[in-house]
Structures are given as structure tokens and as C-alpha cells.
Amino acid sequence: MIFRSILIWIFVTSVCIIRYDTCKGFSPTHELTVHKVGKKYFLEIDKSILGRDILIISRIDRSSSNIEFMQDGHNLACQALIRFELGPNGKIEFKSISAKAISNDKSENGLYYNVNRLLLSPVIDFFKPIKYGNSKEAYTIDFTTYLLGDNELLYLDNSSRASIDNKAKFLRENSWIKSVVLKENLVFKTGRQYILENNEHIALEMTTTFLVLNSEPYKPRYFDERVGFFTSKFVDYDINPQRIVSKEMIQRWRLEPKTNDVEKYFKGELVEPKKPIVFYI
Numbered sequence: 173m174i175f176r177s178i179l180i181w182i183f184v185t186s187v188c189i190i191r192y193d194t195c196k197g198f199s200p201t202h203e204l205t206v207h208k209v210g211k212k213y214f215l216e217i218d219k220s221i222l223g224r225d226i227l228i229i230s231r232i233d234r235s236s237s238n239i240e241f242m243q244d245g246h247n248l249a250c251q252a253l254i255r256f257e258l259g260p261n262g263k264i265e266f267k268s269i270s271a272k273a274i275s276n277d278k279s280e281n282g283l284y285y286n287v288n289r290l291l292l293s294p295v296i297d298f299f300k301p302i303k304y305g306n307s308k309e310a311y312t313i314d315f316t317t318y319l320l321g322d323n324e325l326l327y328l329d330n331s332s333r334a335s336i337d338n339k340a341k342f343l344r345e346n347s348w349i350k351s352v353v354l355k356e357n358l359v360f361k362t363g364r365q366y367i368l369e370n371n372e373h374i375a376l377e378m379t380t381t382f383l384v385l386n387s388e389p390y391k392p393r394y395f396d397e398r399v400g401f402f403t404s405k406f407v408d409y410d411i412n413p414q415r416i417v418s419k420e421m422i423q424r425w426r427l428e429p430k431t432n433d434v435e436k437y438f439k440g441e442l443v444e445p446k447k448p449i450v451f452y453i
Contacts, residue, residue, distance in 0.1 A: 203384050204358045207312070213349065214302065215315035217256050217264065222311075225269060227383040228252045230327055233361075234377040249378060250329035255293070256311075264299040264313050268325065275409040283409045296325065319349060319360060326380050327364065336374065340366040343373075350377070358382040395420035425449055 204226075205216040232247040253269040275287040299313035322342035324330060333340065343365040350361040360380045367373050395403045401422035411417045428446045429437035437443050 204382055205310075205354065206315075206352050206358065208352070212314060212316045213319050213352075214312050216310045216312045218310045220309075221256070221384055223255060223257050224387060225385040226254050226256070227385055228254060228325060228380065229383065230378055230380040232376055232378055236374040236376075247332075249327060249332045250324055252325045252329075254296075254325065258311070259295075259298065261298075262301070264301055264311055265295045266297045266299065266318075267293045268296050269293050271406070273407045273409070277410045281413075287409055319362070320344060320347065322364075326360075327362075327378060336366065337368045339369040340374075342366055357384075390426050392421045393424065395422050 203218045203221045205218075207214040207216060229251050230249040232249050235247075253271055255265075255267045255269055257265045257267060259265045270291070270293065273287060273291060275283040278284045297318075299315075301311040301313060318326060321344065322328075324333070328336070346365040348363045350363055353359040353361070358381070362378050362380065364376045364378060365373060366376075395401060401424065403420040403422055405418060405420050408417050408419045411419065426447070427449070429443045430446050433441075433443035
């Protein structure tokens with residue numbers, strides 16, 4: 173009887189994996205697509221974004237009243253830069269990327285290739301690709317463990333966890349995925365519960381966004397203390413060939429004119445941005 177049940181489970185699972193279009197799930201065309209099969213969440217990764225930088229941002233939307241530092245919707249729980257790459261063993265590598273050292277000089281005497289050769293990005297995990305659907309332009313991995321688990325790349329980083337309780341225990345059985353939204357970006361809304369060292373229970377609702385960054389990076393702007401901007405610090409190997417220089421770059425919105433308005437923009441005329449910034453009050 174047990175053997176028969178196992179065979180039935182394997183048959184149903186394999187049918188869903190091979191033909192996910194017949195299963196209940198999320199399957200729009202996207203660089204990152206999520207398919208839900210039963211209680212599992214499969215992440216389909218288009219080949220075009222292998223090796224591309226992906227920014228993960230998690231914020232706390234709501235929380236228990238016994239967490240004093242929380243402010244609804246304004247708490248950055250974690251921010252990480254990651255890449256999916258195809259490893260030599262045929263598995264998908266999930267890498268954490270550090271962008272603290274930069275060089276863009278690809279000339280004969282430039283340091284671009286040396287810097288990138290010496291910097292080693294740690295592989296956080298490996299995923300075995302699953303044959304999923306008929307697409308030959310994408311790899312599909314079982315991402316359930318990461319979405320329902322407790323890790324600092326998707327949810328609470330060390331700083332956020334310390335603000336709650338360093339010894340807080342994650343309660344996976346009491347946590348859930350609330351919704352998955354695929355528009356311009358991939359967005360997960362999750363409910364998470366923890367038990368503190370004093371046995372007090374807390375609950376969090378979080379929004380985690382996967383933002384695939386452009387293959388051509390946005391032009392950086394160096395920080396000037398006369399203008400107030402939030403900044404990020406980098407070690408720049410290009411500014412001075414004789415020594416390493418630490419610089420700050422501003423964090424800014426990607427405001428660009430619409431394609432048809434580029435000429436007007438450079439003439440100094442007022443134009444509408446391609447993607448306007450929308451403030452909700």
C-alpha cells in the first residue's frame with residue numbers, strides 16, 4: 173500500500189513538473205517566473221539572466237506590537253546582490269555578490285580584469301535543474317526551501333535579527349507565503365513567525381522583491397557633501413593608479429527621458445520620464 177502511494181505521488185509530481193501549464197500556478201512570460209505545484213514553489217530562470225546582477229530587497233510591512241522599533245512599511249530588513257550562474261557540474265549556483273571594489277578600466281594598463289579575477293563570490297547554495305515544461309531557454313529549480321526557510325539573503329539580515337533577538341527561533345511550520353506577484357519585478361509576500369529567547373511569540377509580514385538589474389549599469393555619480401544624498405562606499409581602483417581610493421556614490425532613482433523625447437531632453441526642454449516616480453500618500 174505504501175509502495176503504491178509512492179508510485180502515485182511520483183507519477184502526479186512528474187506530470188506537474190513536465191507540464192506545468194496544466195497545474196495551478198504562476199506562469200507568465202518573465203525573466204524570473206514562479207510555478208506553484210502543490211506545496212512547492214519552482215523558480216524558472218531565463219538563460220538571458222544567468223550571470224546578471226539581481227537585487228533582493230526585503231521590507232517589513234506589518235509586525236507584532238511587541239516589536240518596538242518597527243514602523244509599518246518603512247523597515248528595510250535586508251538588501252542583497254545575488255547572481256544565478258550555471259556551474260561546471262551542471263547545477264545552478266546561487267551566489268552572493270559584493271560590489272565594494274570596482275574597476276571599469278578595460279585598457280591595457282587597467283585593473284578591470286585583475287580585480288574581477290581576484291574577487292571570489294561565495295556560492296550560497298547549489299540547485300539541480302529540473303526538466304520543467306518544454307522551454308529550452310530557461311532552467312527551473314525547486315526554490316521552496318529558501319522561500320519558506322530562514323536566511324539573511326531573503327528575509328532578516330544580521331542587523332535586523334539583532335534588533336529583534338539574536339537567539340530568536342524561526343517557526344517554519346507557522347509561516348507561509350501569502351502571495352506572489354509578477355509584474356515588472358518578482359515580488360513575494362510572506363508571513364513569518366518567531367519565538368524569542370523569553371518564549372514570547374512574534375509575527376512579521378514581509379515583502380521581498382527580486383529586481384533584475386540592467387546588463388548595462390546606470391552611470392554612477394560621485395557624492396558631493398554639499399548635496400544631501402544617501403550613499404554607498406566603494407574602493408575605486410581607477411581614480412589614482414598609484415594608490416587605492418575609497419569613494420562614495422549617491423543612491424539615486426533611474427530617471428531617463430522617453431525614447432521619443434531624448435532630443436528634447438538634451439535641448440533642455442521639459443519632458444516626462446520613462447518610468448516616473450510615484451508617491452502614495
